[in-house]
Amino acid sequence: MIKFLDLHSINKPYEAAFLNKMTAMLNGGWYILGKEVVLFEKEFASYCGTKYCIGVGNGLDALVLVFKGYIQLGKLKKGDEVLVPANTYIASILAVLQADLTPVLVEPKEATYTINPSLIQENITPKTKAILAVHLYGQLADMEAINSIAKQNELIVIEDAAQAHGAVSNWDTKKAGNLGDAAGFSFYPGKNLGALGDAGAVTTNDEALAEVLFSMRNYGSKVKYENEILGTNSRLDELQAAFLNVKLPDLENENEKRRQLAQRYLREIKNEKIQLPFWDESKNHVFHLFVIQTKNRKELVAYLKENGIETMIHYPIAPHKQEALYEWNQLSFPVTEKIHEEVLSIPLNSVLEEEEIQKIIKVLNEY
Numbered sequence: 001m002i003k004f005l006d007l008h009s010i011n012k013p014y015e016a017a018f019l020n021k022m023t024a025m026l027n028g029g030w031y032i033l034g035k036e037v038v039l040f041e042k043e044f045a046s047y048c049g050t051k052y053c054i055g056v057g058n059g060l061d062a063l064v065l066v067f068k069g070y071i072q073l074g075k076l077k078k079g080d081e082v083l084v085p086a087n088t089y090i091a092s093i094l095a096v097l098q099a100d101l102t103p104v105l106v107e108p109k110e111a112t113y114t115i116n117p118s119l120i121q122e123n124i125t126p127k128t129k130a131i132l133a134v135h136l137y138g139q140l141a142d143m144e145a146i147n148s149i150a151k152q153n154e155l156i157v158i159e160d161a162a163q164a165h166g167a168v169s170n171w172d173t174k175k176a177g178n179l180g181d182a183a184g185f186s187f188y189p190g191k192n193l194g195a196l197g198d199a200g201a202v203t204t205n206d207e208a209l210a211e212v213l214f215s216m217r218n219y220g221s222k223v224k225y226e227n228e229i230l231g232t233n234s235r236l237d238e239l240q241a242a243f244l245n246v247k248l249p250d251l252e253n254e255n256e257k258r259r260q261l262a263q264r265y266l267r268e269i270k271n272e273k274i275q276l277p278f279w280d281e282s283k284n285h286v287f288h289l290f291v292i293q294t295k296n297r298k299e300l301v302a303y304l305k306e307n308g309i310e311t312m313i314h315y316p317i318a319p320h321k322q323e324a325l326y327e328w329n330q331l332s333f334p335v336t337e338k339i340h341e342e343v344l345s346i347p348l349n350s351v352l353e354e355e356e357i358q359k360i361i362k363v364l365n366e367y
Helices: 007-028 035-048 059-072 090-098 117-123 143-153 207-216 238-268 297-306 323-328 334-342 354-365
Strands: 052-056 081-085 102-106 128-134 156-160 182-186 200-204 221-223 290-293 343-346
Touching: 007 035, 007 238, 035 052, 035 200, 035 238, 052 059, 052 207, 059 090, 059 128, 059 156, 059 182, 059 200, 059 207, 081 090, 090 102, 090 128, 090 323, 102 117, 117 143, 128 143, 143 156, 200 207, 207 221, 238 290, 238 354, 297 343, 297 354, 334 343
Parallel strands: 081 102, 081 128, 128 156, 156 182
Antiparallel strands: 052 200, 182 200, 290 343
């Protein structure tokens, strides 16, 4: 069976370095917000091109804290509307809800799966105060158009960059995380830059926001036992930061390998029953996932499984159809619903063997 994602093989080259980091941490005796977190925050901010990086517990917390940070600064208030792509992973929407803000769903562009800028304007109301741009599957949203609309309407732009580490904008050559007012990242193990557990970060150039978030992630405290604001406990784990420090220097190489394999899939998979993803062959896509579409997904999944190829569906149920969001269940988003009914992710990562790649292409072409 060709695994969809073999995390053991992906992390194996780093095992010796991981063990060295663990030993040094054990010997050092400092386990929370230590030098590894400080180093990662410095290096990841530099990588993204931002002034600040705030390490937090996970990607969901990163977004929640951004929204709550803006509320603390008086730039947002409870009940304000945030425009969100309707086809995103539910975490994007949960972040808005958990900050007591109101998500407003906007259909995506069919080609890129990212929020459709032409539909943003018609969803703006006097209560709209922010846009959450989700770089889904590793491809950047149209940040030039989004930022232009935001500027005209005095809206905050927040990036959900959980799947887009290292993606570069064609618009201004900046990286994901540096294309809006703030961004949330996840380092969940399966990401292009993945930890060995949960981990996340916020990047921003906003000094006031960064100052609030450094405090908010740590109980609202800058000085131990002195709590200036209402905070939470969402700190990037010292050990996960150490692992990320080992892997960060290889991120560009990892992304390039993914793009090369994506190019090959796009060139060599030829089957009219399968719709391949859109890509302009720039660095605006890091192919966290290679997502195809098909009318008969259940049949294709079974066929691939029979032929020893594991797949995943990202994501089988649209957020507005989830039981947890039952009050939205009667809403209609045709483009989103079509996407969620037809998408299928096939294996794409840097540890696939040539034999496996050939088999994936051959089996898909014979479907």
